[in-house]
Amino acid sequence: MHDALLSWYSAAGRHDLPWRRTRDPWAVLVSELMLQQTQVPRVLAIHQKLLAAFPTPAACAAAPVGEVVRAWAGLGYNRRAVNLHRSAVAVVERHGGHLPDTLDDLLTLPGIGPYTARAVLAFAFEKPVCPLDVNTARPLARAFGVGGQAAADALVPVDDAWRWNQALMDLGALVCTRRAPSCDVCPLADVCRWRLGGGPDPAAPAGRQSRFDGSDRQGRGRLVDALRDAPVVAGELAAVMGWADDPGRAARVAATLVADGLADRRADGTFTLPD
Ligand code: SF4
Known part of the structure; x- marks a missing residue:
């Protein structure tokens, strides 16, 4: 199982990513x-x-x-x-x-x-621990029924931990995708429990994604983008955030940016990036 995944990574992994050329x-x-x-x-x-x-x-x-x-x-x-x-x-x-x-x-x-x-x-x-995110967790869950941190860590080969984790990351991103896994080219196909019919697909429940359009996050992003160019005076806040007809919401959401350290509010109500 280790050899199969590591060989696949050597041949098909994303070796050119700049953060993989450094330690x-x-x-x-x-x-x-x-x-x-x-x-x-x-x-x-x-x-x-x-x-x-x-x-x-x-x-x-x-x-x-x-x-x-x-x-x-x-x-x-x-x-x-x-x-x-x-x-x-x-x-x-x-x-x-x-x-x-x-x-x-x-x-x-x-x-x-x-x-x-x-x-x-x-x-x-290069320590033998597994960073569990959606991309690494999905093939571990499908192929081996592994769902917890301790079990994921236990699968990491001590002498090749860096490559194992990169390989797992790429397998989840490129092959064992959530909606349409490419099992025909997967190095774990011969042992994969889900493919062999042994279990439910842990990636199947399609959780509803929160909508971005109209969200507070969209308004926050708009304000930070504007602040990168120039301060925003209080009277322009609602328009900048896309809620010209709801200044109360703009003020409330802008206050969360200040609380998070992403913006400062001067005494005259003007918003700036923090110093
Ligand atoms: S065989 Fe299919 S479901 Fe199983 S780990 Fe590979 S891509 Fe994922």
């Missing part, structure tokens, strides 16, 4: 935060540019958070940029500017959850 923990952390809920092509357009601007945690921590939010343009979910900056500050203050290499220490960093912490351990430090 720099900072570069890996940046890529993992960017890749959350964001397609690879959009991340590719910005990843190297952001790393050039902030090549180390110290460089990022020394910059105003607004500069990191500005560099995040095009990726959405801007709170991740604030978390990246906060993590950089914490890494400088608590770890001498170097990403820690233990799960407990990584989990104390702002905005770093179990997946991202394990991704840094697996992809930067």
Whole structure:
């Protein structure tokens, strides 16, 4: 099973992704935060540019958070940029500017959850842990009936952990997709429980995706995009956020951006990116 997946990865994996050519923990952390809920092509357009601007945690921590939010343009979910900056500050203050290499220490960093912490351990430090996200969890669940973190970690080959996790990631993204898995080219086809009819498809329940159009998130994104160019005065807030007829909603949602550290509100009511 290990050999089959690793051989498939050698032949068909996405070896040209820039974050796979490095073991720099900072570069890996940046890529993992960017890749959350964001397609690879959009991340590719910005990843190297952001790393050039902030090549180390110290460089990022020394910059105003607004500069990191500005560099995040095009990726959405801007709170991740604030978390990246906060993590950089914490890494400088608590770890001498170097990403820690233990799960407990990584989990104390702002905005770093179990997946991202394990991704840094697996992809930067080559530790035998499995970063469980939708792409890695789906083939594990379908092929082996593995559903928990401990069982996923136990499957990682200690001497080839980095390649195993990358292979699993690519299998879930390219072959074992949610709606139409390509079982005919899958290296796990001979042992896959789901394909052989042994179990229900854990990916089958098609959970309803929250709609983006008209959502608070859309308004938040519009305001941050506008702030990257210039401050927004209070009187323009509702129009900028796309809710010209609902200034109360605009004010309420804008306040959540301030609370999240993504915007500042001056005394005169003008919104800016944070300093
Ligand atoms: S055989 Fe099909 S369902 Fe099973 S892991 Fe491969 S692609 Fe997924």
